[in-house]
Amino acid sequence: MQPMEFPHRRRNPLNGQWVLVSPHRNNRPWHGATEAAFEPDLPAFKADCPLCPAVERANGDSNPDYSETFVFTNDFAALLEDSPEVSSASDELMQVETAQGCARVMCFSPEHDKTLAEMTVPQLTQVVNTWQSQYQELSQSYACIQIFENKGEIMGCSQPHPHGQIWAHHHLSSEVSAEDRHQAGYYLQHDRPLLADYVERELNEQTRIVEQNDDWLAVVPFWAAWPFEILLVARADIRDFGDLDKAQKTSLASILKNITTRYDNLFQCRFPYSMGWHNAPANGQDNCHWRLHAHFYPPLLRSATIKKHMVGYEMLAESQRDLTPEKAAGALRQTSLTHYKETSS
Amino acid sequence: MQPMEFPHRRRNPLNGQWVLVSPHRNNRPWHGATEAAFEPDLPAFKADCPLCPAVERANGDSNPDYSETFVFTNDFAALLEDSPEVSSASDELMQVETAQGCARVMCFSPEHDKTLAEMTVPQLTQVVNTWQSQYQELSQSYACIQIFENKGEIMGCSQPHPHGQIWAHHHLSSEVSAEDRHQAGYYLQHDRPLLADYVERELNEQTRIVEQNDDWLAVVPFWAAWPFEILLVARADIRDFGDLDKAQKTSLASILKNITTRYDNLFQCRFPYSMGWHNAPANGQDNCHWRLHAHFYPPLLRSATIKKHMVGYEMLAESQRDLTPEKAAGALRQTSLTHYKETSS
Ligand SMILES: O=P(O)(O)O[C@H]1O[C@H](CO)[C@@H](O)[C@H](O)[C@H]1O
Ligand SMILES: O=P(O)(O)O[C@H]1O[C@H](CO)[C@@H](O)[C@H](O)[C@H]1O
Numbered sequence: 001m002q003p004m005e006f007p008h009r010r011r012n013p014l015n016g017q018w019v020l021v022s023p024h025r026n027n028r029p030w031h032g033a034t035e036a037a038f039e040p041d042l043p044a045f046k047a048d049c050p051l052c053p054a055v056e057r058a059n060g061d062s063n064p065d066y067s068e069t070f071v072f073t074n075d076f077a078a079l080l081e082d083s084p085e086v087s088s089a090s091d092e093l094m095q096v097e098t099a100q101g102c103a104r105v106m107c108f109s110p111e112h113d114k115t116l117a118e119m120t121v122p123q124l125t126q127v128v129n130t131w132q133s134q135y136q137e138l139s140q141s142y143a144c145i146q147i148f149e150n151k152g153e154i155m156g157c158s159q160p161h162p163h164g165q166i167w168a169h170h171h172l173s174s175e176v177s178a179e180d181r182h183q184a185g186y187y188l189q190h191d192r193p194l195l196a197d198y199v200e201r202e203l204n205e206q207t208r209i210v211e212q213n214d215d216w217l218a219v220v221p222f223w224a225a226w227p228f229e230i231l232l233v234a235r236a237d238i239r240d241f242g243d244l245d246k247a248q249k250t251s252l253a254s255i256l257k258n259i260t261t262r263y264d265n266l267f268q269c270r271f272p273y274s275m276g277w278h279n280a281p282a283n284g285q286d287n288c289h290w291r292l293h294a295h296f297y298p299p300l301l302r303s304a305t306i307k308k309h310m311v312g313y314e315m316l317a318e319s320q321r322d323l324t325p326e327k328a329a330g331a332l333r334q335t336s337l338t339h340y341k342e343t344s345s
Numbered sequence: 346m347q348p349m350e351f352p353h354r355r356r357n358p359l360n361g362q363w364v365l366v367s368p369h370r371n372n373r374p375w376h377g378a379t380e381a382a383f384e385p386d387l388p389a390f391k392a393d394c395p396l397c398p399a400v401e402r403a404n405g406d407s408n409p410d411y412s413e414t415f416v417f418t419n420d421f422a423a424l425l426e427d428s429p430e431v432s433s434a435s436d437e438l439m440q441v442e443t444a445q446g447c448a449r450v451m452c453f454s455p456e457h458d459k460t461l462a463e464m465t466v467p468q469l470t471q472v473v474n475t476w477q478s479q480y481q482e483l484s485q486s487y488a489c490i491q492i493f494e495n496k497g498e499i500m501g502c503s504q505p506h507p508h509g510q511i512w513a514h515h516h517l518s519s520e521v522s523a524e525d526r527h528q529a530g531y532y533l534q535h536d537r538p539l540l541a542d543y544v545e546r547e548l549n550e551q552t553r554i555v556e557q558n559d560d561w562l563a564v565v566p567f568w569a570a571w572p573f574e575i576l577l578v579a580r581a582d583i584r585d586f587g588d589l590d591k592a593q594k595t596s597l598a599s600i601l602k603n604i605t606t607r608y609d610n611l612f613q614c615r616f617p618y619s620m621g622w623h624n625a626p627a628n629g630q631d632n633c634h635w636r637l638h639a640h641f642y643p644p645l646l647r648s649a650t651i652k653k654h655m656v657g658y659e660m661l662a663e664s665q666r667d668l669t670p671e672k673a674a675g676a677l678r679q680t681s682l683t684h685y686k687e688t689s690s
Contacts, residue, residue, distance in 0.1 A: 003428075003429045003430075003431045004431070004441075006425060006428035006429055007423065007424050007425055007428045007444040007445075007446075008428065008431055008441055008442060008443055008444050009441065009442045009443075009444045009516065010439070010440065010441055010442075011440035011441075011442075013437060013438055013440070016519075017519045018442075018518075018519045020423065020424075020444055020518075021444075022422075022423040022424070024425075025421050025422075025423055033498035033499065033501070076370050077370075078352065078365065078367040078370055078658070078665055079352050079365075079367070080351060080352055080369075083348075083351040083352045083353065084348045084351055085348075086348045086349070086353055092358060092531065093358055093539070093542060093543050093546055093567070094355070094546065094567045095355065095356035095358070096349070096353055096354065096355055096356075097353060097354045097355075097356070097363075098353055098354075099352040099353050099354050099365055099366075100352075101352075144662075146658060146661060146662045148657045148658060148661050148662075149657070150654075150656050150657040153378035154378065155654065155656045155657070156378070156654020156656045156657075157656075165657065165658070167658055167662070171354065173363075173365075173661075173662030173663045174361075174362045174363045174662070174663035174664075175661060175662050175663060176662065186437070194438070197438060198438050201438055201439065222438070222439045274656045274657045274660050274661065276657065276658075276660075276661035276662075278661070295660075295661060297660050297661075309495075309500065309501020311495045311500045311501045311502075311619045312493045312494070312495040312500070312501075312510065312619045312621065313423070313491060313493060313510070313512055313621075315619050315621075315640075315642050316491060316493050316518075316520060316619065316621035316623070316640060316642075317489075317491045317493075317512070317518030317519070317520050317521065317621075318518045318519035318520060319519075320423055
């Protein structure tokens with residue numbers, strides 16, 4: 001066995017967290033809970049879905065009869081624009097801070113039964129365009145714009161209708177703030193963005209790449225915590241969503257199509273994940289240390305019904321994974337780029 | 346509404362992470378996945394359970410006919426004692442490190458159908474004694490001894506038989522290392538352990554206390570991320586499990602009984618959680634900044650079937666909670682100290 005086939009740790013240079021890798025453990029039997037694999041046949045329109053076009057939502061608002069994407073303020077927003085000021089910066093043990101912001105829901109498509117993987121590249125380009133216009137609008141008011149998608153019941157997603165969310169606030173979240181600090185530290189030392197150097201390393205090593213085109217690189221990062229985690233990075237000097245030009249948006253739509261198709265094909269299911277974008281803080285600064293990127297955190301480990309549980313040791317100590325990121329990237333590369341539903345129909 | 350009923354953030358001084366609190370969101374309806382509430386009636390002995398006394402495990406080893414607790418090396422250990430040396434400390438982007446250690450399974454009771462909540466205080470004292478002797482043995486060889494329990498299928502626990510795990514290794518895990526850094530920083534500034542001061546604050550404020558006795562304090566911490574999270578802290582200057590005397594071990598058994606009983610009674614179910622101990626590093630140093638404590642991270646939010654999903658925003662940005670820690674502590678305090686199964690039988 002090679003040294004890297006024994007237990008070892010790898011460090012995530014973006015947030016400073018380590019992950020314990022135990023490649024030999026991949027063969028352990030599983031007697032615990034399995035997830036439901038049942039995939040209901042969804043209709044293209046469902047009158048009681050609050051995200052479908054032209055329906056009335058619980059609060060009395062009506063959705064427009066939209067045909068591409070549609071954004072509205074979350075009826076149960078975790079953030080409000082007018083939270084009163086509180087601050088106790090001097091109270092080290094019980095530190096509180098105001099959180100002012102907003103939370104929006106973004107429907108990716110009027111069709112209730114679609115997922116990103118099943119949408120066309122022009123439709124995905126519309127999703128990317130909406131992400132950009134939302135980013136441009138919200139970055140006028142807020143420093144931290146968290147665009148994300150929870151996909152699948154297993155990820156706590158309460159609606160199958162294809163949608164994501166955008167939460168925006170003045171403060172930097174814990175994770176964005178850690179990534180900001182680590183990227184700034186690297187830049188100070190090397191005069192190069194951390195992710196620029198990382199992209200170069202991955203292009204040289206060719207072992208963890210899942211998809212690439214002229215503008216984007218998708219890898220299972222060296223420090224991946226989730227079994228089939230993907231890091232999607234802009235190859236040019238792009239710091240936030242506002243910087244993307246037309247060609248970069250189309251090529252983003254196309255790599256999104258490929259990533260989500262490979263995901264669905266891996267275990268022949270509507271592959272669940274949380275994904276989201278990390279933009280440079282919209283703080284009026286240059287942020288030359290930042291590189292726009294997205295993380296995909298999918299929970300499945302071995303099949304459509306066996307997921308990786310980040311519990312016990314992972315909550316109290318650090319993330320742990322069984323198969324290596326290199327093996328995971330290899331498995332994803334071997335999937336087809338034709339969606340399994342197309343093949344079977 | 347009070348300022349703290351609006352969205353705000355609170356900071357965990359032990360690890361430096363913030364949590365977003367959105368108290369007004371507690372009333373939002375839930376249309377997503379629910380968890381199975383079905384609780385099988387378990388037998389006291391199950392011949393095909395690998396943790397029951399006197400059974401043969403898959404690898405051919407036989408369990409002794411034990412009557413209190415029983416510890417053995419995990420048949421699929423995530424850590425091995427003889428992993429070869431690897432190190433790439435100078436490679437900032439792809440940093441690797443050896444992980445040498447061991448992983449053990451610890452049966453809490455020979456009875457297949459028991460949980461900590463349903464065991465007697467003398468039986469729980471046996472569990473505490475075994476934690477101590479394991480700590481004492483393993484701290485001879487390793488700096489970081491992670492004692493933990495995953496309880497419930499929802500927590501990825503593959504065996505209902507009451508058991509925990511102990512993973513020990515030379516390196517400090519990410520979380521223990523963060524807690525070490527923050528506690529050391531606080532001590533340097535105040536000449537007092539962070540958790541000593543925190544215990545005093547909680548005893549004064551009386552709003553987040555769930556249980557207390559002469560030696561232990563259990564609170565829903567000010568910075569709790571999980572809905573009914575509990576921090577259990579030693580009240581005396583105890584730095585690791587080796588320091589506990591006989592009285593402190595008995596009073597620990599008794600507070601464990603109370604905490605787990607309140608948990609089970611909250612939603613009248615075998616309350617799932619991950620819990621574990623954070624000891625000072627066994628590094629031969631004084632560690633006067635440390636205070637021995639345990640974290641309970643339970644996922645349930647509103648009932649036996651509705652859990653909090655730490656997904657999307659939480660994975661990409663920071664933890665988010667709906668009800669305040671003060672409300673959660675109040676709800677736990679209102680539960681009975683007689684286990685619901687005793688009442689109903
Ligand atoms: O060792 P077990 O119970 O089989 O496995 C469980 O606990 C481990 C330690 O927290 C986790 O790494 C696994 O993901 C989880 O399924
Ligand atoms: O907003 P939703 O989809 O109802 O809720 C889901 O996503 C949120 C943002 O990640 C989480 O805080 C919730 O726990 C989850 O259930």
